[in-house]
Amino acid sequence: MELAIFILTSLVAIVAALLVILQRNPIASVMYLVTTFVAQAILFIQLRAAFIAILQVIVYAGAIMVLFLFVIMLLNLRREDFGKDIKLRFKPLAIAFAMVLLIETLVVINASLVPAQPGADLSATFGSVQGVGKELFTTYLYPFELTSVLLIVAILGAVVMAKKKL
Amino acid sequence: MLEFILITIIKAVVVVTVLLLTCAWMTYAERKILARMQSRIGPNVAGWKGLLQPVADLVKLLFKEEVIPGGAQRALYLLAPLLAFIPAMLPIAMIPFGNKITLFGREINLVIANYDNGLLFILAVASLSVYGIVMAGWSANSKYSLLGGLRSSAQMISYEIGIGMSLIGIVLLAGTLNLVDIVGQQNVWYKWFIFRQPIGFLLYFVCAIAETNRAPFDLPEAESELVAGYFTEYSSMRFGLFFVGEYANMVTVATVATTLFLGGWQGPFLPPVLWFVIKAVAVLFIYIWIRASLPRFRYDQLMKFGWYVIIPLALANILVTALIDLL
Amino acid sequence: MSEVGLTSFETYFPIFFQIVLAIIIGVLMFGVSAMLGRRSKSRVKDEAYECGIEVTTDTRHRFSVKFYLVAILFIVFDLETVFLFPWAVNYKQLGLFGLVEMVIFILILLVGYVYIVKKGAIKWD
Numbered sequence: 368m369e370l371a372i373f374i375l376t377s378l379v380a381i382v383a384a385l386l387v388i389l390q391r392n393p394i395a396s397v398m399y400l401v402t403t404f405v406a407q408a409i410l411f412i413q414l415r416a417a418f419i420a421i422l423q424v425i426v427y428a429g430a431i432m433v434l435f436l437f438v439i440m441l442l443n444l445r446r447e448d449f450g451k452d453i454k455l456r457f458k459p460l461a462i463a464f465a466m467v468l469l470i471e472t473l474v475v476i477n478a479s480l481v482p483a484q485p486g487a488d489l490s491a492t493f494g495s496v497q498g499v500g501k502e503l504f505t506t507y508l509y510p511f512e513l514t515s516v517l518l519i520v521a522i523l524g525a526v527v528m529a530k531k532k533l
Numbered sequence: 534m535l536e537f538i539l540i541t542i543i544k545a546v547v548v549v550t551v552l553l554l555t556c557a558w559m560t561y562a563e564r565k566i567l568a569r570m571q572s573r574i575g576p577n578v579a580g581w582k583g584l585l586q587p588v589a590d591l592v593k594l595l596f597k598e599e600v601i602p603g604g605a606q607r608a609l610y611l612l613a614p615l616l617a618f619i620p621a622m623l624p625i626a627m628i629p630f631g632n633k634i635t636l637f638g639r640e641i642n643l644v645i646a647n648y649d650n651g652l653l654f655i656l657a658v659a660s661l662s663v664y665g666i667v668m669a670g671w672s673a674n675s676k677y678s679l680l681g682g683l684r685s686s687a688q689m690i691s692y693e694i695g696i697g698m699s700l701i702g703i704v705l706l707a708g709t710l711n712l713v714d715i716v717g718q719q720n721v722w723y724k725w726f727i728f729r730q731p732i733g734f735l736l737y738f739v740c741a742i743a744e745t746n747r748a749p750f751d752l753p754e755a756e757s758e759l760v761a762g763y764f765t766e767y768s769s770m771r772f773g774l775f776f777v778g779e780y781a782n783m784v785t786v787a788t789v790a791t792t793l794f795l796g797g798w799q800g801p802f803l804p805p806v807l808w809f810v811i812k813a814v815a816v817l818f819i820y821i822w823i824r825a826s827l828p829r830f831r832y833d834q835l836m837k838f839g840w841y842v843i844i845p846l847a848l849a850n851i852l853v854t855a856l857i858d859l860l
Numbered sequence: 861m862s863e864v865g866l867t868s869f870e871t872y873f874p875i876f877f878q879i880v881l882a883i884i885i886g887v888l889m890f891g892v893s894a895m896l897g898r899r900s901k902s903r904v905k906d907e908a909y910e911c912g913i914e915v916t917t918d919t920r921h922r923f924s925v926k927f928y929l930v931a932i933l934f935i936v937f938d939l940e941t942v943f944l945f946p947w948a949v950n951y952k953q954l955g956l957f958g959l960v961e962m963v964i965f966i967l968i969l970l971v972g973y974v975y976i977v978k979k980g981a982i983k984w985d
Contacts, residue, residue: 392609496653496946534869599899615883645878646878855962859959
């Protein structure tokens with residue numbers, strides 16, 4: 368049962384991810400990316416990480432993709448524009464970068480492959496809001512406070528870029 | 534196992550049916566109450582005192598022609614109503630609408646999903662409901678739709694923050710995100726969270742009205758300037774799905790407010806389910822009352838209000854609540 | 861509190877079923893209406909609604925950058941809200957320590973907020 372759900376959701380995630388880049392309509396791409404994120408959320412739930420799953424939906428599917436949509440609508444391409452202007456001379460460079468990324472990914476995956484431990488001992492609150500919160504606000508307090516600085520940089524950057532005139 | 538599946542299915546089907554019927558007759562109630570408040574009669578032809586009006590509306594919508602504008606992006610245009618409707622049907626699953634009851638010797642929890650992260654689930658679903666509106670606005674290739682969709686989505690995301698922050702106070706006091714547990718903690722009337730979180734309640738309600746695009750925050754459908762906003766180009770049941778979605782969202786807001794602030798199904802003498810319905814209907818009535826009383830905001834006022842008033846107030850509310858809780 | 865953080869059939873089946881039910885009802889309403897409604901085509905019907913006058917110019921204009929700004933600020937504050945939830949749930953155990961942490965976190969972000977207000981980033985005129 369659990370395996371069947373896993374295979375089905377991963378399939379949805381992968382197919383949707385492929386469709387993000389394989390079809391030309393940017394708004395449809397956004398919708399496929401949202402589908403991928405929701406499928407990933409289900410995978411997180413299977414990993415006993417309910418809080419991360421909900422974050423995945425709220426932050427990625429619900430907030431960041433809305434920004435993507437706004438940017439696409441802001442540029443407001445006509446249908447005829449889709450797919451034009453792809454600079455062919457960047458193609459070799461793009462392929463090279465993609466290869467490097469692929470090899471890197473393979474190396475990382477290879478290094479992090481740990482034999483699965485059946486019945487690994489998870490505490491009762493593992494992955495829940497309570498559990499994550501406790502860790503975040505005690506053990507990982509410093510990184511947590513640093514995120515606020517990161518967020519402030521994001522605010523400043525956005526305002527400076529968008530409002531040069533003021 | 535099988536029994537659990539069966540009970541869940543029955544509960545879900547019953548609750549969703551009641552939800553849809555509530556949406557249908559809420560349109561009637563709204564028209565009737567608005568009419569009364571404006572010294573009119575309101576719908577009074579279909580059935581006794583017009584009570585069959587929603588049925589007539591449904592039949593009309595079903596038989597209407599479906600027009601797809603020529604310049605529309607078909608797939609997205611057709612998907613949009615579903616994207617607006619489906620998220621609106623989900624949060625109700627988390628709401629406990631009564632105490633445990635014993636039926637045929639089995640103890641049944643009157644909530645579809647007793648989920649520990651229930652409150653976050655509701656927020657997550659709400660964060661997805663913006664897509665239906667953006668898609669509708671974008672795909673129809675009409676200026677009114679596009680402007681309405683864009684405005685509406687910017688408004689929704691601005692007030693979504695307010696909703697999240699206004700509920701933190703409750704979580705602080707209750708220490709849980711499970712709605713069943715939150716109701717359990719409000720077992721006598723003076724323990725209702727509205728008395729310990731009056732500002733939180735006010736913030737939540739105002740943000741929720743804005744999030745559901747209702748008066749006085751109904752700019753996306755400001756008839757006098759934007760025709761019907763993002764669903765200008767929709768007809769027949771596709772339009773109906775947006776409409777039902779909007780009313781279902783109102784019902785969700787009312788039930789969430791009831792559960793978090795008004796003690797949920799708790800109350801003396803009357804059966805719990807009845808208490809739940811009374812409180813939810815009262816909140817829905819306030820919704821309509823506000824629509825009849827307040828003029829519409831201007832868009833710049835709306836955005837300013839959201840960012841300059843709601844967010845600082847919500848943050849202050851959180852810190853003050855935390856401080857008081859500590860003492 | 862029941863089964864904290866465990867994937868269990870009893871926790872997720874009701875949610876799953878609710879989603880399935882919502883999809884079924886949505887598609888059903890869609891389908892019935894598509895079957896019952898009559899259809900006729902004409903050139904005028906194909907046009908977008910523009911108060912009855914001829915459609916002028918294209919819909920695809922560019923938009924004010926303010927919408928983009930609102931979306932970015934939304935992400936930042938949404939993240940902040942999301943951090944508040946695990947904090948609030950654990951607040952009873954964290955106590956004064958927790959309050960101080962969150963005050964620092966909010967204060968830092970408040971600097972950014974004051975900056976937005978001062979710059980008039982969300983002014984709509």
